[in-house]
Amino acid sequence: MSIIIFKVALILSIFQFAFSKKLQFYFSAFIQTIIIAISSYWAISAFSISSKVILPFIPFLGTSLNIEVDQLSAFFILVINFTVLTGLIYSKGYLQPYFKRKSKVEIAWHYFNFVWLHISMLLVVMLRDALAFLIIWEIMSLTSFFLVIFETEKKETITIGIKYLIQMHIGVVFLMLAFIWAYVQTGAEFSFDGLAVYFQTHNPFYLFILFFVGFGIKAGFIPFHSWLPHAHPAAPSHVSGVMSGVMIKMGIYGILRVLMYIHHDLFGIGIFILIISLTSGLIGVSLAIVQHDVKKLLAYHSIENIGIIGIGIGLGVIGLAKDIPVLAVLGFGGGILHILNHSLFKSLLFYTAGSVYTKTHTRNIEQLGGLIKKMPKTALFFLLGALAISGLPPFNGFISEFIIYSGMFKSLYASGLNTDIIILFSFSGLAIIGGLAIFCFTKVFSIIFLGTPRSEKAEEASEVSASMIIPNFFIGFMILLIGFAPILFMQPLSQIVSAFTGETSAIQQIIPTLNNISLSSGILIAIIGIVWLLRTWQQKKQIVSQKATWGCAYTGANPALHQYTATSYADNFVQLSSKLVNVKKDFNNFDEDEIFPKEREFKTHSSDIFENILITFPGNKLIVWLRKIAVFQTGKIQHYLLYALIFIFVIALLTYLNWI
Amino acid sequence: MISFLLILLSALFFVGIINKTKSKIAARKMPSVFQAVFDVVRLFKKGSIYSTTTSVIFKIAPIIYFSTVLMAVLFVPIGSQKGLLSFDGDFVFFAYMLALGKFMMIIAAMDTGSGFEGMGANREALYSMLVEPAFFILIGSMALFTNNISFHDLYANLHISSNLSYTISIVSIYILIYIAMVENSRMPIDDPKTHLELTMVHEVMVLDNSGFDLGLIHIATWLKFAIYGSLISDFIINTAWQWYYQLVAFIGIQIIFAMLIGLLEAFRARNKMEKNPQWLIMLSAIAVVVFLTTLIITNKIILN
Numbered sequence: 001m002s003i004i005i006f007k008v009a010l011i012l013s014i015f016q017f018a019f020s021k022k023l024q025f026y027f028s029a030f031i032q033t034i035i036i037a038i039s040s041y042w043a044i045s046a047f048s049i050s051s052k053v054i055l056p057f058i059p060f061l062g063t064s065l066n067i068e069v070d071q072l073s074a075f076f077i078l079v080i081n082f083t084v085l086t087g088l089i090y091s092k093g094y095l096q097p098y099f100k101r102k103s104k105v106e107i108a109w110h111y112f113n114f115v116w117l118h119i120s121m122l123l124v125v126m127l128r129d130a131l132a133f134l135i136i137w138e139i140m141s142l143t144s145f146f147l148v149i150f151e152t153e154k155k156e157t158i159t160i161g162i163k164y165l166i167q168m169h170i171g172v173v174f175l176m177l178a179f180i181w182a183y184v185q186t187g188a189e190f191s192f193d194g195l196a197v198y199f200q201t202h203n204p205f206y207l208f209i210l211f212f213v214g215f216g217i218k219a220g221f222i223p224f225h226s227w228l229p230h231a232h233p234a235a236p237s238h239v240s241g242v243m244s245g246v247m248i249k250m251g252i253y254g255i256l257r258v259l260m261y262i263h264h265d266l267f268g269i270g271i272f273i274l275i276i277s278l279t280s281g282l283i284g285v286s287l288a289i290v291q292h293d294v295k296k297l298l299a300y301h302s303i304e305n306i307g308i309i310g311i312g313i314g315l316g317v318i319g320l321a322k323d324i325p326v327l328a329v330l331g332f333g334g335g336i337l338h339i340l341n342h343s344l345f346k347s348l349l350f351y352t353a354g355s356v357y358t359k360t361h362t363r364n365i366e367q368l369g370g371l372i373k374k375m376p377k378t379a380l381f382f383l384l385g386a387l388a389i390s391g392l393p394p395f396n397g398f399i400s401e402f403i404i405y406s407g408m409f410k411s412l413y414a415s416g417l418n419t420d421i422i423i424l425f426s427f428s429g430l431a432i433i434g435g436l437a438i439f440c441f442t443k444v445f446s447i448i449f450l451g452t453p454r455s456e457k458a459e460e461a462s463e464v465s466a467s468m469i470i471p472n473f474f475i476g477f478m479i480l481l482i483g484f485a486p487i488l489f490m491q492p493l494s495q496i497v498s499a500f501t502g503e504t505s506a507i508q509q510i511i512p513t514l515n516n517i518s519l520s521s522g523i524l525i526a527i528i529g530i531v532w533l534l535r536t537w538q539q540k541k542q543i544v545s546q547k548a549t550w551g552c553a554y555t556g557a558n559p560a561l562h563q564y565t566a567t568s569y570a571d572n573f574v575q576l577s578s579k580l581v582n583v584k585k586d587f588n589n590f591d592e593d594e595i596f597p598k599e600r601e602f603k604t605h606s607s608d609i610f611e612n613i614l615i616t617f618p619g620n621k622l623i624v625w626l627r628k629i630a631v632f633q634t635g636k637i638q639h640y641l642l643y644a645l646i647f648i649f650v651i652a653l654l655t656y657l658n659w660i
Numbered sequence: 661m662i663s664f665l666l667i668l669l670s671a672l673f674f675v676g677i678i679n680k681t682k683s684k685i686a687a688r689k690m691p692s693v694f695q696a697v698f699d700v701v702r703l704f705k706k707g708s709i710y711s712t713t714t715s716v717i718f719k720i721a722p723i724i725y726f727s728t729v730l731m732a733v734l735f736v737p738i739g740s741q742k743g744l745l746s747f748d749g750d751f752v753f754f755a756y757m758l759a760l761g762k763f764m765m766i767i768a769a770m771d772t773g774s775g776f777e778g779m780g781a782n783r784e785a786l787y788s789m790l791v792e793p794a795f796f797i798l799i800g801s802m803a804l805f806t807n808n809i810s811f812h813d814l815y816a817n818l819h820i821s822s823n824l825s826y827t828i829s830i831v832s833i834y835i836l837i838y839i840a841m842v843e844n845s846r847m848p849i850d851d852p853k854t855h856l857e858l859t860m861v862h863e864v865m866v867l868d869n870s871g872f873d874l875g876l877i878h879i880a881t882w883l884k885f886a887i888y889g890s891l892i893s894d895f896i897i898n899t900a901w902q903w904y905y906q907l908v909a910f911i912g913i914q915i916i917f918a919m920l921i922g923l924l925e926a927f928r929a930r931n932k933m934e935k936n937p938q939w940l941i942m943l944s945a946i947a948v949v950v951f952l953t954t955l956i957i958t959n960k961i962i963l964n
Contacts, residue, residue, distance in 0.1 A: 376716075392760040428797055431795075431796045435759075435792040438785065438788075446767045450770050516750075517747070520734075539707070546712050549712075562775040
């Protein structure tokens with residue numbers, strides 16, 4: 001029954017184009033509510049019966065294509081549904097200003113793609129057949145491509161979209177190769193389950209690398225990340241939120257799904273994942289610090305958080321390989337919980353950043369400032385997201401990082417020398433990542449929301465409409481729920497983790513600790529409350545006045561001028577890591593004979609060295625070669641006829657000589 | 661509970677002892693040990709001035725900062741006395757709690773829209789980021805040594821199995837002393853008595869705080885000193901000792917630590933600002949040495 005309703009909803013989605021601009025939101029909300037309800041029902045029943053839900057979906061190439069929902073799929077289904085739901089509500093307010101410029105079909109096309117991105121993500125985690133999986137993976141890339149290029153009137157958006165599409169296709173090639181390789185080697189069924197046969201009989205490392213590259217491009221591991229910092233800023237904010245919150249996690253899903261079938265020779269794989277993840281985490285956050293575009297900055301933070309998730313998974317795999325159950329369970333547990341956590345705070349940050357963009361029409365943080373007075377709710381939600389993403393207690397980011405830390409510290413004693421050294425690098429790395437995230441988010445929050453406005457755009461801002469605030473309340477509630485009552489999530493989490501590790505006693509053991517954390521968080525809130533009351537009581541009797549900020553007793557200058565800027569805030573970090581973040585300063589120095597200096601500009605910009613080496617440089621080389629080949633494209637019909645004649649002649653000759 | 665009260669008590673004297681040592685060396689007339697307390701009491705009797713640029717962040721930040729430091733005190737054990745709160749991995753919570761307080765103070769400084777305070781804020785953010793790994797590696801070494809992961813158990817089992825643990829202790833104390841100096845923005849990272857805003861770190865961040873808020877910030881500094889003093893004393897106190905030995909050792913070590921800071925401040929010049937990051941990374945490097953030493957002691961690295 002549920003499957004029929006699901007299919008009907010898929011078919012109905014085509015009627016999106018029949019509705020007027022105003023009604024389209026409600027129609028897609030209607031379709032997505034049905035899809036959310038049904039898929040969540042499957043997910044929850046998978047959790048409650050502690051086994052798979054298998055349903056026949058459609059006939060496909062002579063067999064019946066099944067939907068399979070196990071615990072891992074169920075977890076991802078719930079994460080996808082929650083984020084897409086908040087994104088949908090947010091889109092109502094966010095797309096309002098575009099109604100004047102965009103035609104009915106354009107808006108309908110956008111919503112149609114949004115619905116299908118949702119559906120394709122759900123099917124990605126529910127299908128096991130390799131061919132069907134690749135098709136639906138492709139649909140996911142295509143729909144997200146159309147969502148990214150929503151603002152088609154900007155030329156750079158199209159360029160970015162095409163880049164995104166090309167990189168996604170390079171990823172698909174790796175996945176296809178991997179599936180075909182496994183199929184050719186074993187002749188087992190062409191699906192994920194078929195991989196099990198390959199992994200039993202072969203060294204899993206090389207096939208895993210193929211899968212990792214394919215999925216890693218989607219997930220945004222460094223060095224496969226270069227689409228991310230471009231696509232997220234170009235896309236509308238609800239799309240960035242969904243893409244960064246859940247779509248890149250499909251890459252993680254793929255990696256986890258493949259890992260499920262590997263049971264031997266795991267150590268090399270674990271090390272590989274861990275090294276890539278630590279690099280992603282450290283470099284992602286370092287590059288985030290030097291960005292001025294708020295959405296680009298958040299995109300780099302997605303890379304960082306994918307790194308943290310990867311650290312958890314990598315440690316988990318190493319734990320399995322070295323037979324250290326506590327490391328395996330808590331590594332996987334922390335990593336998987338961080339998937340949920342990141343989807344929450346990252347979508348929250350993208351939505352609030354989008355709200356700022358809607359009201360100020362700029363993403364350059366150097367032009368913002370003082371917005372907490374104009375947009376107090378948005379500011380507080382951004383702060384909540386910033387605290388959570390920095391991994392600070394009592395919010396959700398802390399819980400997942402804490403679980404990973406616990407796994408590491410608990411297994412130090414029992415494990416051997418190699419693993420100890422690995423763990424040393426991991427926790428130092430995680431600590432530095434945490435510190436850098438604090439550095440970055442103190443910067444971005446204070447430059448956008450605090451101090452004095454730096455431009456007219458920021459001065460004229462006002463609070464956004466309700467539909468852009470409401471989803472933030474949902475997300476904020478979840479962030480606090482996980483932060484204050486992590487215990488609620490441990491039962492489902494241990495079910496998911498058991499698919500990888502078999503037993504999950506380490507999660508049961510960590511429950512009292514988590515209760516203590518909840519208690520400590522409660523005490524913290526109580527202390528804050530008491531001190532607040534004390535101050536209110538103290539200040540009642542005293543004079544509390546308002547004066548200008550202290551500026552060495554000098555009050556003449558415009559306060560916006562002598563504020564710290566984002567560039568200057570980041571400068572001491574840039575000096576430390578100049579090779580890595582690659583910040584260039586553009587400034588024409590004074591000539592010797594220039595007695596009266598003319599007006600000058602000073603600009604700094606950073607470029608991503610990985611993108612330069614891996615994408616831009618080979619791309620430019622390729623274009624040079626293609627240009628040379630382009631001499632054949634003369635535009636004259638006579639030449640083309642000549643080519644055809646030569647071709648026929650060559651073919652005839654070769655046939656005559658019996659070479660083909 | 662006893663450890664909590666002892667730390668609160670020692671916090672009252674701490675800054676007084678530092679100042680007394682410093683003035684003794686400089687041959688100045690010594691202020692009372694309680695001068696710092698008197699100053700704060702005076703601040704509590706005053707009103708406050710808030711900058712017109714500031715928002716609610718500036719008002720809430722000192723409160724959260726103070727609360728996080730007070731929370732951190734709850735985790736610290738003294739000798740065989742557990743902290744009020746003690747669980748597996750409590751040191752992670754402890755470290756991140758202090759980080760939360762710092763996060764709030766940094767954005768509060770940025771909230772004033774002052775160039776000076778921005779300068780202090782970004783220095784504080786960078787330095788506390790750089791010192792973070794040192795603490796974790798230190799605790800990691802102890803976890804490696806004792807197979808425990810809560811503050812109390814780490815220290816309780818440190819000196820039980822072998823006396824080799826004292827080799828770890830000595831280097832750890834060195835690192836902890838300097839972590840304490842960084843956390844409290846003292847020499848050689850920052851000079852609290854400098855007269856020029858451009859050369860400050862912590863003091864410049866709190867330029868606009870006044871009255872009750874400033875009092876809270878001062879108390880938080882004392883508490884931080886007392887916290888690190890206790891952590892240092894735990895490295896020396898053997899939990900097998902009688903309680904009165906432990907008590908005497910704790911008080912003695914706190915006083916010696918305070919005097920040591922006074923000596924350091926009296927005789928050392930502040931690092932050049934741009935050398936600070938290197939200096940901080942050195943602390944982590946020394947912590948790695950502790951980790952490697954522990955690997956040797958636990959026979960994981962076999963030397964011969």
